[in-house]
Each structure stands twice: as structure tokens, then as C-alpha cells.
Amino acid sequence: MIAVHIPVLLKEAIEGLLEGEGKAFIDCTVGTAGHLLELLSQTKDDVMVIGIDKDNKSLEVARERLKDFGDRVTLLFGGFEDIDTLIEPLKPPPIAGILFDLGMSSFQLNNPQRGFSYRENGPLDMRFNSAQSLSAKELINESSQENLLQLLRKFGEDKWSRRLSRVIVERRGTEAFETTVELSNFVRRNIPRRAAHKTLARVFQALRITVNNELENLKTGLVKAFNLLKIDGRIAVISYHSLEDRIVKNFFRILKEAELAVTGHQRCIRPSKDERMSNRRSRSARLRVINKRAELTNQMILNEYTELETVHESDTEGNE
Numbered sequence: 345m346i347a348v349h350i351p352v353l354l355k356e357a358i359e360g361l362l363e364g365e366g367k368a369f370i371d372c373t374v375g376t377a378g379h380l381l382e383l384l385s386q387t388k389d390d391v392m393v394i395g396i397d398k399d400n401k402s403l404e405v406a407r408e409r410l411k412d413f414g415d416r417v418t419l420l421f422g423g424f425e426d427i428d429t430l431i432e433p434l435k436p437p438p439i440a441g442i443l444f445d446l447g448m449s450s451f452q453l454n455n456p457q458r459g460f461s462y463r464e465n466g467p468l469d470m471r472f473n474s475a476q477s478l479s480a481k482e483l484i485n486e487s488s489q490e491n492l493l494q495l496l497r498k499f500g501e502d503k504w505s506r507r508l509s510r511v512i513v514e515r516r517g518t519e520a521f522e523t524t525v526e527l528s529n530f531v532r533r534n535i536p537r538r539a540a541h542k543t544l545a546r547v548f549q550a551l552r553i554t555v556n557n558e559l560e561n562l563k564t565g566l567v568k569a570f571n572l573l574k575i576d577g578r579i580a581v582i583s584y585h586s587l588e589d590r591i592v593k594n595f596f597r598i599l600k601e602a603e604l605a606v607t608g609h610q611r612c613i614r615p616s617k618d619e620r621m622s623n624r625r626s627r628s629a630r631l632r633v634i635n636k637r638a639e640l641t642n643q644m645i646l647n648e649y650t651e652l653e654t655v656h657e658s659d660t661e662g663n664e
């Protein structure tokens with residue numbers, strides 16, 4: 345039996361979405377359909393639910409799990425950064441709620457062949473969409489030292505980025521990196537033992553974010569989702585690290601300041617202690633929900649958002 349992903353902040357996210365009335369909802373990150381199943385179970389038969397994911401293997405599992413819901417649910421293969429063109433042919437009723445549950449699922453992480461985990465041996469892949477050409481292997485073996493440094497710093501925020509980018513480029517001059525374990529053993533050998541776990545998590549995070557262009561896609565997806573939403577509709581976003589959360593927080597803040605939306609909660613919602621204990625992946629999760637009040641017509645507002653720096657530029661390698 346396939347181990348599906350345990351949905352994070354399930355009750356809270358679905359509650360947040362369903363506070364608004366409506367006949368159509370979108371799950372932008374279906375995964376193995378944990379949230380989508382709950383959304384379908386809690387809505388009436390005349391409510392249409394659209395699910396999007398750029399991972400065909402996850403969609404296969406989702407399709408099987410959702411088969412009892414018949415034509416109430418439509419699954420679409422693609423990226424949420426294209427949400428507008430993806431859903432257009434379906435001509436759905438006004439969209440009442442849109443969910444983003446960011447990053448990767450345990451279904452992806454736990455499959456060594458996908459290359460997401462530094463604990464498992466597999467090819468250096470990390471693509472959500474296996475049809476995409478750029479993989480982690482190309483990134484690590486072909487990026488310039490400067491580009492490697494930038495991506496490790498920006499998306500991993502690790503203090504060993506400078507040293508690692510230098511030694512990675514030296515080593516691949518004689519032998520290319522092929523597998524996750526080759527890379528993780530190499531990283532371990534080049535940093536202090538006490539830093540290994542955190543640094544490995546950060547290096548793998550940085551590669552995954554870059555391979556999948558995650559932060560730019562999130563920025564685009566959020567704006568398009570807001571434009572698709574009906575007035576009084578809701579967007580709920582679950583993020584797992586500060587780079588994602590910063591984008592969501594800034595976008596929601598800008599909408600609030602422009603009086604285009606209100607937030608239900610002063611702060612983000614975190615998993616309960618019970619959830620954190622029973623599902624380790626939930627530990628870093630943050631849920632933010634916004635309620636749309638007016639259309640985004642002023643391009644100036646968007647300019648502020650798209651130009652926002654999501655990256656800490658400070659050089660933290662002083663201790664290296």
C-alpha cells in the first residue's frame with residue numbers, strides 16, 4: 345500500500361476556506377489529496393472542487409482516492425503559477441476558496457527515486473514535475489560557483505554556503521555528483537560535524553527551491569489566485585519555512601493596507617502540540633488566511649509586492 349501524506353493543519357485550513365459561501369473551490373497543491381478529501385467531504389454535492397498539482401505521480405494517487413466523488417472533482421496537471429489558464433476551460437462558478445499547501449509531500453520525500461531526501465540514496469532529481477528538464481543534478485554539476493553560492497545563501501540561508509560552493513566546484517572538476525548520498529557525504533566531510541544536520545537540510549532545501557522555482561511561482565500564484573477569487577472568498581496558505589512565509593505575509597499585508605482584504609486572525613495559526621508530536625512534518629507549519637473585500641485594480645500595489653526583497657543579503661559567513 346502506498347504511504348500517503350498526512351495533511352497538516354487539516355481542520356484549521358478547511359475551516360478557514362469554508363467560512364466563505366460558494367460553489368467552487370480550488371486546491372492548488374493536491375498532493376495525495378488529504379486536504380482535498382476533507383474539502384469534498386465538508387461541502388455539498390453541488391459544490392465543484394478543482395485540484396492542481398505538477399506531480400503526475402501524486403495526481404495518480406489522488407485520482408484513486410477521490411474516485412467516489414465522481415465529477416464533483418476535476419484534477420489538473422500543471423503549476424499553480426498558471427492557475428488562470430489551467431482552470432479557464434472548466435468555466436467554474438465564482439471561486440469561493442483557494443488553498444496552497446506549499447513545498448513537497450511525504451509521498452515525494454519518502455521515495456528515494458525522487459531525490460528529495462539527504463537521508464535516502466537516490467538520483468539527484470528533486471523535480472516536482474518529472475517532465476521538466478532542470479534537475480538538482482544539473483544544478484549542482486553545471487552552475488557557476490557564484491550561482492551556487494547565491495542559491496545556497498538565498499534559499500538555504502546557511503553560513504557554510506561560501507565554503508560549500510567552492511569545494512563543490514573543485515570536486516566536480518574531477519567527478520560529477522550523481523546521487524543524494526554522494527552529495528550529503530561530501531557536505532558532511534566539509535563542515536563541522538555539529539552543523540551537519542542543519543546544513544544538509546538547508547542545502548537540500550536550496551536545491552529544491554531552485555529546481556522548482558518555488559518562490560517566484562508562489563508570488564505569481566498568489567496574485568493570480570487573488571484575482572480569480574470572488575469578493576468575500578478566501579485564500580488559505582500553509583507554509584513550511586520563513587522564505588515562503590515571508591512572501592505570503594507580505595502579500596497579505598499589502599492587500600490589507602490597501603483595504604482589498606482582511607485577515608481572520610491577527611497572527612498565523614500554528615499546529616497544536618498534539619499535531620506537532622504526532623506528525624513531525626507539521627512542526628514548522630504556519631497557516632495564513634485572507635478574506636477578499638475588493639478587486640486588485642491598482643498595479644502600483646502589485647509593484648510593491650513583486651519588488652519586495654525576499655532574501656536576507658547579509659553575509660553570515662564571518663565565523664566560517
Ligand SMILES: C[S@@+](CC[C@H](N)C(=O)[O-])C[C@H]1O[C@@H](n2cnc3c(N)ncnc32)[C@H](O)[C@@H]1O
Binds near residue numbers: 372373425472
Ligand atoms: C505539501 S504537498 C500537499 C499535500 C496535500 N495537501 C495533501 O494533503 O496530500 C505540496 C504539493 O504541491 C505540489 N506543488 C509544489 N509546487 C507546485 C506548483 N507550483 N504548482 C502545482 N503544484 C505544486 C507538490 O508536487 C506537492 O504534491
